[in-house]
């Protein structure tokens with residue numbers, strides 16, 4: 001299972017890369033806006049340090065402009081994944097991108113049939129938004145499970161990317177269900193390391209080590 005970091009903040013990306021467990025990056029316009037930097041500067045910063053897939057989202061809603069933006073983004077780096085919305089124009093653009101050899105990530109997916117359409121269009125990744133479904137008292141994990149099952153049943157190559165992850169249990173559930181990727185905010189990534197018994201155990205080992213000659 002791959003871990004992507006869900007941010008446009010280069011410092012958060014650097015921190016995640018330093019741990020050696022981060023395989024790529026996903027961004028969206030809201031995450032980009034938070035940085036208060038230009039999109040172009042953010043792209044330069046990220047692509048200078050990340051070799052893995054980097055999802056960069058188009059902001060157009062019509063097919064022609066989406067394709068112009070997709071080609072411009074793709075030209076910035078081979079590892080750029082063009083992120084496109086789950087709309088008829090977005091799906092048409094996904095198909096064209098696939099034909100032109102561009103990687104794509106279909107975003108804002110909230111139903112199994114949307115995920116089915118994204119796969120049929122040849123998307124590289126599909127992004128079901130787990131947390132946003134949970135927010136409206138729907139079951140994000142059951143959507144993830146449905147998508148994994150549908151893709152397995154029909155042999156789709158599209159990778160299931162669990163997005164809108166809010167806490168470690170989402171990551172564990174996504175792994176259990178068989179998601180190919182989870183894109184995780186830095187705060188949740190940090191929590192994945194933690195367990196109180198690890199802290200207690202480490203403190204005890206350190207204390208005991210002090211009593212052993214040559215082990216301090």
Ligand code: G3P
Pocket residue numbers: 006026027028129131132163164165183
């Ligand atoms: O990048 C898409 C997704 O991960 C957004 O998450 O927390 O804004 O629902 P969130």
